[in-house]
Amino acid sequence: MARLYILAIGGTGSRVLKSLTMLLASGLKPNAEKTYEIVPVIIDPHEDNKDLKRTTRLLSNYQSITREIGNDRGFFGTSILTLDKLSNSQHRLTGNFTFNLQQVANSKYKEYIGYNQLDEANKALAEILFSGKSINKRGEAVDLLDIEMDIGFVGNPNIGSVVLNQFKDSEEFKVLSSNFDSEDRIFVISSIFGGTGAAGFPSIVKNIRNAKKGNEGFLRNAKIGAISVMPYFNIEQDDDSPIKRSDFISKTKAALHYYKENVTGNNTINSLYYIADDFIGSPYQNDPGDNGQKNDAHFIELASALAIIDFMEIQDLDLETIDGKAVKPIYKEFGIRKDTDTIKFEDLEDYTEKVLSLPLSKLAIFKKYINENLKDSVEMKSWSNEEPTINEKFLESPFYRTYLIEFLDSFQEWLHEMSENNRSFSPFHLASELDAMIVGKTIKKGFFESKVDYHTFNDMLNKRSQKYISKGETFPNAASKFINLFNDTSEELLISKYGIRK
Amino acid sequence: MDKIIEPIYALFGVQIADIAPSLTTSYTALSITMLLISISGFIVHYYVIDNVRWDRKENLWTSSAIVAILTILVSYLLLFKPDPAVYYLCVLNGLFSLILMVILSSIPLLRNYSTNCKHTTFWKP
Numbered sequence: 001m002a003r004l005y006i007l008a009i010g011g012t013g014s015r016v017l018k019s020l021t022m023l024l025a026s027g028l029k030p031n032a033e034k035t036y037e038i039v040p041v042i043i044d045p046h047e048d049n050k051d052l053k054r055t056t057r058l059l060s061n062y063q064s065i066t067r068e069i070g071n072d073r074g075f076f077g078t079s080i081l082t083l084d085k086l087s088n089s090q091h092r093l094t095g096n097f098t099f100n101l102q103q104v105a106n107s108k109y110k111e112y113i114g115y116n117q118l119d120e121a122n123k124a125l126a127e128i129l130f131s132g133k134s135i136n137k138r139g140e141a142v143d144l145l146d147i148e149m150d151i152g153f154v155g156n157p158n159i160g161s162v163v164l165n166q167f168k169d170s171e172e173f174k175v176l177s178s179n180f181d182s183e184d185r186i187f188v189i190s191s192i193f194g195g196t197g198a199a200g201f202p203s204i205v206k207n208i209r210n211a212k213k214g215n216e217g218f219l220r221n222a223k224i225g226a227i228s229v230m231p232y233f234n235i236e237q238d239d240d241s242p243i244k245r246s247d248f249i250s251k252t253k254a255a256l257h258y259y260k261e262n263v264t265g266n267n268t269i270n271s272l273y274y275i276a277d278d279f280i281g282s283p284y285q286n287d288p289g290d291n292g293q294k295n296d297a298h299f300i301e302l303a304s305a306l307a308i309i310d311f312m313e314i315q316d317l318d319l320e321t322i323d324g325k326a327v328k329p330i331y332k333e334f335g336i337r338k339d340t341d342t343i344k345f346e347d348l349e350d351y352t353e354k355v356l357s358l359p360l361s362k363l364a365i366f367k368k369y370i371n372e373n374l375k376d377s378v379e380m381k382s383w384s385n386e387e388p389t390i391n392e393k394f395l396e397s398p399f400y401r402t403y404l405i406e407f408l409d410s411f412q413e414w415l416h417e418m419s420e421n422n423r424s425f426s427p428f429h430l431a432s433e434l435d436a437m438i439v440g441k442t443i444k445k446g447f448f449e450s451k452v453d454y455h456t457f458n459d460m461l462n463k464r465s466q467k468y469i470s471k472g473e474t475f476p477n478a479a480s481k482f483i484n485l486f487n488d489t490s491e492e493l494l495i496s497k498y499g500i501r502k
Numbered sequence: 503m504d505k506i507i508e509p510i511y512a513l514f515g516v517q518i519a520d521i522a523p524s525l526t527t528s529y530t531a532l533s534i535t536m537l538l539i540s541i542s543g544f545i546v547h548y549y550v551i552d553n554v555r556w557d558r559k560e561n562l563w564t565s566s567a568i569v570a571i572l573t574i575l576v577s578y579l580l581l582f583k584p585d586p587a588v589y590y591l592c593v594l595n596g597l598f599s600l601i602l603m604v605i606l607s608s609i610p611l612l613r614n615y616s617t618n619c620k621h622t623t624f625w626k627p
Binding site for chain 1: 553557618620627
């Protein structure tokens with residue numbers, strides 16, 4: 001199976017990756033002939049970044065779920081792998097999703113570049129290149145050369161570009177290059193208005209394209225997609241912070257100008273996506289990184305994740321690369337039908353609505369059922385008593401109690417954060433009755449059709465369960481049955497009762 | 503046929519001939535009535551209603567109670583004599599129908615094609 005390596009750089013990288021994980025969990029698959037395994041690598045020096053931690057935890061739960069159910073369709077129907085699963089014994093990698101940046105923890109930038117060992121001329125050059133002030137993790141103003149890098153590059157791409165250049169010598173890159181196949185693809189997620197992403201994107205892409213020939217030959221001509229996330233949120237004004245909204249646009253312009261020469265200008269990327277939002281909503285807390293950096297999920301991150309799905313749908317023919325250069329580079333942007341501060345499914349363009357509404361609604365209705373009805377139905381309803389049974393013991397299993405519930409709680413939190421953000425994405429009323437949970441969707445009611453409630457849902461679950469038996473469809477374990485049964489039934493319910501298009 | 507069924511009723515101390523020598527109602531008619539009402543009750547519960555709102559043991563108890571009452575009433579209509587012995591026979595017939603409901607609902611094969619009540623018996627869920 002082909003693989004898509006996703007290099008998620010910085011805080012935005014982690015958050016877009018989180019949105020992608022939610023989409024994959026909901027069963028969204030690219031409309032393409034090939035299916036992909038996803039291999040995410042998060043590149044962020046800020047190890048205490050809460051967005052990074054939330055994403056790695058989410059990915060880890062996703063992996064545990066897929067390991068149990070072994071799906072290739074529906075909920076959790078796409079495999080997500082860690083790099084260590086691809087590596088042989090000579091490469092020692094930790095089994096997580098993060099790229100291990102060397103010499104960053106508890107290290108000042110001047111120590112990283114060996115400033116004290118430089119001669120006077122080079123010291124002077126370093127001082128010119130890295131002049132200015134920033135803050136350390138205690139919030140104190142420091143010279144740029146004295147910046148402590150374990151809270152990230154604090155909006156300084158000039159530092160990030162030097163540190164992230166170590167990517168080419170890393171074990172992770174060696175594993176990637178030695179396992180990269182002609183069918184595989186790479187996608188890079190980065191923001192353009194901060195420090196880590198803006199710096200990491202061009203240098204990482206350059207390292208991929210300049211990979212040595214040999215086993216790495218495929219890498220040099222790899223089909224590379226990328227999304228450059230431009231300013232999309234507002235932050236609090238804080239005179240003591242080095243992060244200022246007023247700098248976002250100038251940093252974006254500077255980076256775009258650099259990309260014009262070094263990325264887009266020389267056809268490095270096969271398919272490049274741009275996304276931004278000029279809506280000025282309620283500001284995020286101004287946190288350069290020293291408080292853990294936890295931003296609420298935002299619709300732009302979800303739309304950015306759709307770029308990855310879109311990239312997987314592009315035919316190989318349109319992503320041809322010769323001698324490290326894209327033959328027909330593609331550039332794309334994203335838009336919605338209605339410029340509103342509260343986005344619902346109907347405010348999206350037709351295709352986006354079609355792609356998003358069914359999978360997200362499926363997972364949302366599954367979560368709602370678990371919250372409100374599962375305990376009353378287990379060992380009571382026919383579907384739960386069919387082999388393999390979904391019983392109280394199943395509800396106590398690590399699969400259900402830890403992996404699935406934790407994942408679905410994160411999904412609910414993610415939806416909640418997007419709905420609370422500004423601009424908000426709020427397609428569900430999760431606290432409402434079942435038949436009113438999707439905003440803008442009214443239930444088809446007729447003389448012989450009753451309202452949609454959990455009796456309707458259970459009736460459909462029972463019928464679906466009977467159908468599996470009559471068709472001879474079996475499941476290896478209760479977890480697999482549970483996930484597939486709810487995937488198929490919620491899809492049927494949403495299409496037949498709510499009129500959602502497949 | 504009467505000769506086969508008569509001993510069953512006799513086991514419970516019932517002799518139609520003693521109760522109403524002039525009655526034409528035979529043991530066969532009473533037992534067939536009981537059987538038909540019970541089987542119909544079973545089919546109605548498991549295959550006609552077959553409803554997710556009516557799939558608990560308590561619901562089956564209710565259905566069975568209705569079946570038993572119906573059997574008693576129909577049995578009385580067949581005998582139609584205000585006599586304690588007749589009442590006893592009718593109640594006994596109702597009890598038989600209840601027992602039959604328990605037996606029928608305990609056979610998984612008979613419930614197998616029900617969608618919502620496939621696992622409903624007198625004891626669970």
